Amino acid sequence: MSRPAGVAGATGSSGPRVAVVGAGAIGLSVAWHLVRAGAGEVTVLEAAHVAAGSSSRSVGMVETQYLDAHEIAMRAYGRRLVDALERDHGLRFAREGYLRLAHDGDDLHAFELSAALQAEEGCDGRVVDASEVARLVPDLAAGACAGGLWGPSDGYVDGSDYCSLLAALVRHAGATIRSGCPVVAAEPGPTLVTPAGRFPADVVVNAAGPWAGRVGDLLGAPVALVPQLHEVVSVALRRPLGYVMPFVMDYVPRSGREGVYFRQDGPGRLVAGLHSDEAVHPGADPDAPLGVPDAGVVELLASRLAELLPRLDDAGAGGGWSGLYPTTPDGFPVVGRHPAAPDVVCALGAGGVGIQLSPAIGRAAAELCTTGSSPSVPDDSRWSASRLAGWTA
Numbered sequence: 198m199s200r201p202a203g204v205a206g207a208t209g210s211s212g213p214r215v216a217v218v219g220a221g222a223i224g225l226s227v228a229w230h231l232v233r234a235g236a237g238e239v240t241v242l243e244a245a246h247v248a249a250g251s252s253s254r255s256v257g258m259v260e261t262q263y264l265d266a267h268e269i270a271m272r273a274y275g276r277r278l279v280d281a282l283e284r285d286h287g288l289r290f291a292r293e294g295y296l297r298l299a300h301d302g303d304d305l306h307a308f309e310l311s312a313a314l315q316a317e318e319g320c321d322g323r324v325v326d327a328s329e330v331a332r333l334v335p336d337l338a339a340g341a342c343a344g345g346l347w348g349p350s351d352g353y354v355d356g357s358d359y360c361s362l363l364a365a366l367v368r369h370a371g372a373t374i375r376s377g378c379p380v381v382a383a384e385p386g387p388t389l390v391t392p393a394g395r396f397p398a399d400v401v402v403n404a405a406g407p408w409a410g411r412v413g414d415l416l417g418a419p420v421a422l423v424p425q426l427h428e429v430v431s432v433a434l435r436r437p438l439g440y441v442m443p444f445v446m447d448y449v450p451r452s453g454r455e456g457v458y459f460r461q462d463g464p465g466r467l468v469a470g471l472h473s474d475e476a477v478h479p480g481a482d483p484d485a486p487l488g489v490p491d492a493g494v495v496e497l498l499a500s501r502l503a504e505l506l507p508r509l510d511d512a513g514a515g516g517g518w519s520g521l522y523p524t525t526p527d528g529f530p531v532v533g534r535h536p537a538a539p540d541v542v543c544a545l546g547a548g549g550v551g552i553q554l555s556p557a558i559g560r561a562a563a564e565l566c567t568t569g570s571s572p573s574v575p576d577d578s579r580w581s582a583s584r585l586a587g588w589t590a
Contacts, residue, residue: 214239215566217402218405219403219406223404224405226556228372229366231372236563236566240374240375241375243374245376250483254518255551259279260272266314271554271573288354291352293352293443293460294347294350295347295446297346305343327342341504375391378392380412400565400566403543407422409422418538420525420535420585422523422546423480425524426521427521428494429470430468431462438461443460443461457469469502474548476524476525495515524549530580531543531584532565533574533581535585536586537586543582544558561573
């Protein structure tokens with residue numbers, strides 16, 4: 198770091214000046230944790246507007262149904278923060294449950310271990326058998342799964358609403374958010390150069406989502422990123438379901454494949470898509486126009502949904518939207534000081550789970566900015582920025 202935490206900055210504050218690049222879920226979470234941790238000047242620089250990128254195009258799931266202790270702990274922190282935002286600030290959190298499907302005994306064994314780890318974090322995830330899955334999702338095809346990992350109190354938020362609330366809290370605490378302010382260059386110091394002027398800082402946080410690779414290059418802190426194009430399809434139902442369908446995910450983390458997901462989106466509609474935590478497609482251009490889903494994707498999803506939900510074969514799939522998962526080569530976020538540029542803290546690469554991981558990433562990045570280390574994401578963790586040294590950007 199340019200200056201140890203606790204040494205006064207240019208404004209006489211007790212903490213470092215921090216410039217956060219990106220006003221999506223992660224960048225705003227970083228800023229919110231920074232102001233709570235007593236950072237000095239906190240400035241968020243956003244090329245467009247709050248939640249202009251992936252955050253507003255997310256299906257917004259907040260859940261803890263993962264298999265690894267670290268990944269569960271990070272999501273459990275996120276759940277607690279979202280619960281607090283709902284309680285204290287009125288964030289709408291739709292608690293419709295989250296069901297991850299199991300296909301065999303190995304999946305069920307892994308889910309049992311997950312349930313035990315979740316219990317240690319105070320979460321209510323539990324394993325359910327095939328009959329319980331049928332009760333939760335009556336329209337699911339018989340024999341579609343061997344059971345599932347069920348989070349009854351999990352749910353989803355609207356990504357734009359979540360970001361807008363964080364932005365309001367950040368501004369209320371005295372931080373600055375500059376919209377329409379892209380970073381076009383960086384000077385030693387570091388100082389970020391934008392069309393609106395220069396912004397000196399003690400620490401820069403790269404939270405630029407799909408553009409984090411380009412921002413890293415400007416900062417002399419390259420990162421390998423493989424942005425993945427993902428599409429969400431809207432499914433119009435011909436008749437009411439008669440029950441609340443939870444979010445259903447037919448994907449086991451780190452399985453190396455894509456899985457279909459779907460959830461209810463109002464009384465007469467589902468949203469569905471394909472998900473993977475890993476980079477399973479070539480990298481996409483973050484500046485490419487994003488529109489409605491490709492006809493081939495709609496056809497593929499319609500086929501997969503017909504297999505899983507045969508009773509809804511009269512549903513009409515069409516419309517929707519597309520977005521980018523800012524995914525790293527190994528599918529894990531990068532959180533830490535860049536090995537080639539210690540004044541740059543990485544908070545990037547959360548793929549398609551940026552909303553639910555944004556609290557934990559924000560906390561860790563703020564720790565790094567204000568104290569120089571992160572107890573929540575130590576250097577030897579799978580999120581460590583030390584991995585960057587072994588990647589070719």
